Amino acid sequence: MTDPIIVGITGASGAMMARTMVDALLRRDIPTVALCSNAGRLVWQEEMGENFNDTLVEWQEHPTFSHYPINDLRAPVASGTYPTSGMVMVPASMNSIASLANGLSGNLLIRSADVCLKERRPLVIVPRETPLHSIHLNNMLTLSQIGAIVVPPEPAFYLKPQGISDIVNFVVARVFVALGLDRDLPDEMQYQGPDDELAPYRG
Numbered sequence: 644m645t646d647p648i649i650v651g652i653t654g655a656s657g658a659m660m661a662r663t664m665v666d667a668l669l670r671r672d673i674p675t676v677a678l679c680s681n682a683g684r685l686v687w688q689e690e691m692g693e694n695f696n697d698t699l700v701e702w703q704e705h706p707t708f709s710h711y712p713i714n715d716l717r718a719p720v721a722s723g724t725y726p727t728s729g730m731v732m733v734p735a736s737m738n739s740i741a742s743l744a745n746g747l748s749g750n751l752l753i754r755s756a757d758v759c760l761k762e763r764r765p766l767v768i769v770p771r772e773t774p775l776h777s778i779h780l781n782n783m784l785t786l787s788q789i790g791a792i793v794v795p796p797e798p799a800f801y802l803k804p805q806g807i808s809d810i811v812n813f814v815v816a817r818v819f820v821a822l823g824l825d826r827d828l829p830d831e832m833q834y835q836g837p838d839d840e841l842a843p844y845r846g
């Protein structure tokens with residue numbers, strides 16, 4: 644069995660992206676550790692119309708799922724000695740990004756992300772805020788320069804998404820590739836162009 648992927652859910656808008664990410668990992672039986680900030684729980688209630696604890700009960704039916712409270716700094720994922728395959732912060736608030744970019748690890752979620760950076764493990768950040776000011780941008784630049792992969796939840800307009808779930812599924816597919824869990828996006832999410840000049844070279 645592979646080492647777990649950590650999913651850090653912060654208080655930015657976009658709870659649906661976190662839900663889809665965890666569901667997709669569990670569908671593939673990938674060991675998954677979910678961490679959710681206090682603000683993340685508030686936004687979850689607001690956007691999903693469901694208490695985060697109720698979602699946890701559902702996920703906990705899966706044998707490869709685990710969860711630790713946000714202040715449990717003695718959880719295994721707080722230590723670099725505990726092997727993981729990496730982490731995604733989805734959605735990532737500007738608050739959590741600022742903490743991480745400045746080396747502050749005030750809760751288990753940020754500490755776990757900091758561990759990924761110091762151990763040189765994959766860390767994917769899905770930031771959500773608009774518009775962005777220079778401090779936001781500088782913090783993301785800092786994280787990118789030390790190896791984090793920043794994946795803004797941008798729609799692939801060229802795929803003509805039919806709704807929010809198309810957009811969310813595309814972002815999650817991008818995160819799977821960024822984490823090294825998939826080599827490529829699924830065929831239907833790749834731009835083939837109007838004439839698909841590369842068609843003869845595709846497998």
Ligand SMILES: Cc1cc2nc3c(=O)[nH]c(=O)nc-3n(C[C@H](O)[C@H](O)[C@H](O)COP(=O)(O)O)c2cc1C
Pocket residue numbers: 652653654655656680681682683685686689735736737738739740771772
């Ligand atoms: C409904 C709601 C939506 C929010 N959306 C965002 C957002 O999109 N981006 C962001 O950076 N902060 C957003 N916030 C503010 C964060 O929740 C707030 O800065 C919080 O301190 C983040 O804490 P955390 O980083 O520990 O999760 C939102 C707050 C609420 C209540």
